[in-house]
Amino acid sequence: MSEQKQEMRDYVLPFQVGEHAIRGQVVCLDRVAETILSRHQFPDPLSMLVGEAAALVSMLGAALKFDGRFILQAQGDGPVSMIVADYATTNRAVRATAKISNGKEDKIAKAKGPEFLHLLGKGHLCMSIDRGPDFDLYQGITDLRGATLSEAAIRYFTQSEQIPTMIKLAVGKLSLPGQEAMRWRAGGILVQFIPAEGGARDRGEAELQREEDKEAWARAEAFVATVAADELLDPSLSSEDLLYRLFHEDGVRVFDKTPIGFECTCSREKIAGVLDRYSDHDLKDMVEDGHIAVTCDFCREEYKFPVKS
Numbered sequence: 001m002s003e004q005k006q007e008m009r010d011y012v013l014p015f016q017v018g019e020h021a022i023r024g025q026v027v028c029l030d031r032v033a034e035t036i037l038s039r040h041q042f043p044d045p046l047s048m049l050v051g052e053a054a055a056l057v058s059m060l061g062a063a064l065k066f067d068g069r070f071i072l073q074a075q076g077d078g079p080v081s082m083i084v085a086d087y088a089t090t091n092r093a094v095r096a097t098a099k100i101s102n103g104k105e106d107k108i109a110k111a112k113g114p115e116f117l118h119l120l121g122k123g124h125l126c127m128s129i130d131r132g133p134d135f136d137l138y139q140g141i142t143d144l145r146g147a148t149l150s151e152a153a154i155r156y157f158t159q160s161e162q163i164p165t166m167i168k169l170a171v172g173k174l175s176l177p178g179q180e181a182m183r184w185r186a187g188g189i190l191v192q193f194i195p196a197e198g199g200a201r202d203r204g205e206a207e208l209q210r211e212e213d214k215e216a217w218a219r220a221e222a223f224v225a226t227v228a229a230d231e232l233l234d235p236s237l238s239s240e241d242l243l244y245r246l247f248h249e250d251g252v253r254v255f256d257k258t259p260i261g262f263e264c265t266c267s268r269e270k271i272a273g274v275l276d277r278y279s280d281h282d283l284k285d286m287v288e289d290g291h292i293a294v295t296c297d298f299c300r301e302e303y304k305f306p307v308k309s
């Protein structure tokens, strides 16, 4: 078991700072980031943004205490028209994708990095929790603001949900010891002030009245704000060591890691079901070389359906 733990390269590590209501997660996506991003082959700045979205939903999704899917969706009128990432608790799997506006590939490639607002333009950011058909869909929507995805998410939580939040995300290509090829890697850290466990999350701001809480939160927020990209991506710095580095003064307690995988929910049957909804005329237009080929937006898996002529 301990050997298995050491080998875990894709995970979310939950933690609590001191005795305070400050909780958080550290995420590390190694094989998962490489799988998602190498399949899409987006220009690098967009790959980084999609990797950040995958890291963020992994932290938020892994913290859910019930079966469900955490979905982040950003839509805009910029060179990138959409980014979607989701995390399913049932198989602890994340997936992520993006849509590029027609002909805007070059503009994206020239971006300096994962410039969220610059790449998406005007639009909105939506966070949803889907617990299946027996529950109402929980959905929060806000305008796209914030130069980076972490800034946009911090703004969403502090303003729409009244939960004091600090987030740092990082995505980069690096070669691990003993490997020559450059591989994608994504990491992140999130802290929130969440008072009563299982209680109303929206009381965060209101409960942040006690002087002691205020000070502890201000420290946690400031410490997380200092986390550099290389601290989140460096495979030789363990998440536990990073947390100790940040919070040793207040004391930090870590909980069991959640292993994260990559898995797509697409299937031949589902795609066939979608094709069934098209008219014969539209289907005819899709035929090429005697079959209809459909590629899943999330995992780039290609499904081919032969057509009888």
Ligand SMILES: [Zn+2]
Pocket: 264, 265, 266, 267, 296, 297, 298, 299, 300, 301
């Ligand atoms: Zn798929």
